[in-house]
Every structure is written in C-alpha cells, then in structure tokens.
Amino acid sequence: MNPTTKPQRSSLVDLDDEELERQLLRQGNLYPTVSRSGHRLFDANGNMPVSAEEREQMVEQVETKFAEIFEILRIDRNDPNSTDTPFRLARMWINELLDGRYSAPPKITxxxxxxxxxxxxxxxxxxxxxxxxxxxxxxxxxxxxxxxxxxxxxxxxxxxxxxxxxxxxxxxxxxxxxxxxxxxxxxxxxxxxxxxxxxxxxxxxxxxxxxxxxxxxxxxxxxxxxxxxxxxxxxxxxxxxxx
Ligand SMILES: [Zn+2]
Known part of the structure; x- marks a missing residue:
C-alpha cells in the first residue's frame, strides 16, 4: 500500500496510530501482519477475544465483501434465495464456524x-x-x-x-x-x-x-x-x- 495513504480506522483497534503507521511502513503487501484498519492479524487457529460490538462490526464488513464476491460470481441478489446470503454467510463464519478465534477460553474448574x-x-x-x-x-x-x-x-x-x-x-x-x-x-x-x-x-x-x-x-x-x-x-x- 502507498504509505502516504492514511489508513481507514475503525473505532475498535488493537494498535495506536503511531504503532500502526510504523508497522504499515515496515510490512510489504504480500503477507501483512496488521490490517490497514489497525488490527493485528493472527493465525487462523489462534485466539484473540473480541467484544460483541466488534463482532457486529466484523459481520457488517464481511457482509459487504461477500456481496462483492456475489457480483464477481454473477449471482443476482434479486434471486430471493440469494438476497440475504452475504449476511447469513458473514454471521455464520464469525459467530459459528470461527467462533473460537474470537471467544475467551472456557472457564474450567x-x-x-x-x-x-x-x-x-x-x-x-x-x-x-x-x-x-x-x-x-x-x-x-x-x-x-x-x-x-x-x-x-x-x-x-x-x-x-x-x-x-x-x-x-x-x-x-x-x-x-x-x-x-x-x-x-x-x-x-x-x-x-x-x-x-x-x-x-x-x-x-x-x-x-x-x-x-x-x-x-x-x-x-x-x-x-x-x-x-x-x-x-x-x-x-x-x-x-x-x-
Ligand atoms: Zn482442506
């Protein structure tokens, strides 16, 4: 990414502006370790609990991206079976299939x-x-x-x-x-x-x-x-x- 472009910040971020700027300058585009919105990236099977508010925000962002994928795949969302599928997919990925990535460890006595x-x-x-x-x-x-x-x-x-x-x-x-x-x-x-x-x-x-x-x-x-x-x-x- 062009380092002079100000990254789009979301309200819930892992890194402060200075640290984000430093890391974005250091990293290449191929395998980034932080996102442009200031989130630290971690392994697919890693764990970093997020708040309910952050989850909501993630679902919204992922829904937008899935909708773009539908356009690329030439799937018309006037098809009633596909209208809300990007939202369903986003919610399913974040709250069900990948839920363990974003949840705190279970409390075990x-x-x-x-x-x-x-x-x-x-x-x-x-x-x-x-x-x-x-x-x-x-x-x-x-x-x-x-x-x-x-x-x-x-x-x-x-x-x-x-x-x-x-x-x-x-x-x-x-x-x-x-x-x-x-x-x-x-x-x-x-x-x-x-x-x-x-x-x-x-x-x-x-x-x-x-x-x-x-x-x-x-x-x-x-x-x-x-x-x-x-x-x-x-x-x-x-x-x-x-x-
Ligand atoms: Zn496989």
Whole structure:
C-alpha cells in the first residue's frame, strides 16, 4: 500500500496510530501482519477475544465483501434465495464456524484428585466441528481424550467445551490435536494424556474422487506415560475402540 495513504480506522483497534503507521511502513503487501484498519492479524487457529460490538462490526464488513464476491460470481441478489446470503454467510463464519478465534477460553474448574486415581479416565465420542484452513470447508468427526490424573481432575463434560473452543477456528487436524493436548497439560499436569481425532474433511469429499467420500483422517497425540508406556497406550487404544 502507498504509505502516504492514511489508513481507514475503525473505532475498535488493537494498535495506536503511531504503532500502526510504523508497522504499515515496515510490512510489504504480500503477507501483512496488521490490517490497514489497525488490527493485528493472527493465525487462523489462534485466539484473540473480541467484544460483541466488534463482532457486529466484523459481520457488517464481511457482509459487504461477500456481496462483492456475489457480483464477481454473477449471482443476482434479486434471486430471493440469494438476497440475504452475504449476511447469513458473514454471521455464520464469525459467530459459528470461527467462533473460537474470537471467544475467551472456557472457564474450567479443576478439582483435587482426593482418591489418588491413577488409572485412565476417558471421554470419547466428543463432537468435532471445525473448518479446514486450506480450503475453508467443514471438518466433522469425533474426538477421544484420555488421561491419568496426577493431582487434579476435571468434569468430563469440560472436554467438550475445550474441543469446541479449539475446533471453531480455521484448523488443520494435526494442530487441533496438539492445541487440545497443550491446553490440558497446562491445566491438569497429568501423568499421561492422549487425544485421538477421527474426522471427515469436506474439502476431500467435495473435491475428491468418489473413493474419498468415505475416507476419514485419524490423528493421535500421546503425552507423558502414554507416549512412553506401550501397555498403557494399548489399553487406551483398546478402550476408545472404533470411535
Ligand atoms: Zn482442506
């Protein structure tokens, strides 16, 4: 961008004018790290909570851009089925599919492991709903999480909220599993932790040959004793079975 052009500022910005000016001067146009309206850019599977007001503003801005895309695609918005689609798309992307990017981490209460539980605790069949960062198509499937507690335990339903928070972003499945594992290690400091995800990628289904319709992707992350103790790993895999 021409550095003499004054950037269009929105009312809600991450950077002050001076810092924005400095960063815009420094960066090229190819891979910017700040937007011209003063927002810091971050990875598709990163997290930066925004206010309800900022979300509203984002939906409005994205709706305008989707409407432009419809024009390029020669889709007439007098077609009643397309009239409000740019708005629906904007709202769906920001408030649903990418919701985890813009929401604060779930509040998770941790309890003491009073009975010194030292066996696997497993939750499986946790719903995965995510979006592939490469093609912006849905990823849907299930996740199994198992851990051997040290001093802390959590309610199993909390796994669902953690998976949801990390899933609702642009993801690749490998990193999704690692993010969930990192979060749980930090929260629980368990003796062992395993995260297995089994999902369908609609970028493969929509674009691929017929054989891809039924293909799934499985990733596993094993930490602590689940990575070093073969017997424990086998037990975990047996207990989660075919998800
Ligand atoms: Zn993809």
């Amino acid at each position: 941790v309890f003491p492991n009073r009975k010194d539980v030292d066996e696997l605790v497993i939750s499986k069949g946790i719903k995965i709903m995510s979006v592939c960062s490469h093609h912006w198509q849905p990823i849907s499937g299930t996740c199994a999480i198992g851990y051997v507690p040290r001093e802390k335990v959590i309610g199993l339903s909390k796994f669902t909220r953690i998976v949801e928070w990390f899933g609702r972003r642009g993801q690749i499945q490998e990193e999704l599993g690692e993010q969930i594992a990192d979060f749980l290690i930090e929260l629980l400091d368990p003796i062992a932790l395993g995260v297995v995800i089994n999902s369908k990628h609609y970028c493969m289904i929509a674009r691929g040959v017929e054989a891809h319709d039924s293909s799934t992707m499985i990733t596993s992350v094993m930490r602590g004793e689940l990575s070093s103790n073969q017997a424990l790993r086998n037990e975990f895999l047996r207990l989660i079975g075919e998800q």
